[in-house]
Amino acid sequence: MKTNSRRDLTRRRAVFSICALAAVGVLLLFVIRGGVGGAASTLFSPLASVQHWLRTSSATLPMYLRTQQALIGEVRALEEMLAARERDSARTAYLQAENAQLREALVMPTQTHLLAHVLMRPPHIPYDSVLIDRGADDGIVEGAAVYADRDVAIGTVAAVYAQSAVVRLVSAPGTTATAYVFGPDIFTETEGMGGGVLRILVPQGIPLEVGDVVVLPAGGAGVYGEVAEVEALASSPYQYGYVTAPVSLSSLRTVRVAAEPLPTVSYESAREVIETASSTQFHVAVPDAVLIGTSTAPVEE
Amino acid sequence: MRFIYALLVMFFSLVVPWWLVVPLWVGYALLGTTYELIVLGVLLDAYLSAGAPYPLYYTITAFVIVLGMLWLKPRMSFFRTE
DSSP states (O other), X not given: OHHHHHHHHHHHHHHHHHHHHHHXXXXXXXXXXXXXXXXXXXXXXXXHHHHHXXXXXXXXXXXHHSOHXXXXXXXXXXXXXXXXXXXXXXXXXXXXXXXXXXXXXXXXXXXXXXXXXXXXXXXXSSSSEEEESOOGGGTOOTTEEEEOXXXXXEEEEEXXXXXXXXXXXXXXXXXXXXXXXXXXXXXXXXXXXXXXXXXXXXXXXXXXXXXXXXXXXXXXXXXXEEEEEEEEOTTSSEEEEXXXXXXXXXXXXXXXXXXXXXXXXOXXXXXXXXXXXXXXXXXXXXXXXXXXXXXXXXXXX | OHHHHHHHHHHHHHHSXXXXXXXXXXXXXXXSOOTHHHHHHHHHHHXXXXXXXXXXXXXXXXXXXXXXXXXXXXXXXXXXXX
């Protein structure tokens, strides 16, 4: 019996220690998360960089550790990516020039963007966040917008450490944003649902359909995505539209981060962004010598 | 030796998807009363959960695993000493 009571006492002490440690941890997370996060970044940033190196580097050891099939798949994907990039290079140059002109017209300062590699992304982490390999040492600031393909804002920098930063996606639970929906042509609020999905709330009677294009005016002129599903219950005065992310989060490899925090966008600026998005959707960078029938193209006789 | 295991667990907690972290931590918790798992959970939540309203996924997981192992191990024949 003495042995049992001593064992019980030891176990009770262990339970108490575990509960106390967890309580202190939770308190730290809610009170001084930034400080604890900074200390954690000192520990985890090198590890995250190593795992990124093992996954993506072409050095001997990472290559040896990856399977042949994975390498073949990677080569094919890179070849396809290279072919697509070569096709789009002229179009990109045209769009960049037009974007610069439009930004001047919108009185929005031209921002320099920093390219950052994604170290960790969903589903590796349970939060709708992305860890990038740029931090305060590289000029990353909190609140800066983060862009994926085609000037589409996917989130903002939520925490900055010395050599890394955490980007909170616009689709993270609890995050809201203002969106414009083409089709019904309405402004509405979005709510993050996690997993790269936004939910928009629209009153019944407004014709919301699958395929309606959604733009987030505060994040630039890029199209965020399309309505993938509409949920309309007859008993509810509202209908929900679910908008999927413009890029697959699991394949997100690089992002561009603005050098300054996201500026406040006025309603007038938002309207101009929307007009830009709607008027440039079908533009293709055709060289002037080939394009026939415009005022700038020479006409062959 | 346990320190090396702890470092390996810390590294693989970042490498593997979050849902594989659970069996990894369960395996580590079989070594003993691993308070450091809770510390690791708190640090991971602080590092990765910026902006999230409830930054407790890793902490709660570690707490449940450590407490659960404390209850389960005396009932497992592998760990019985009598």
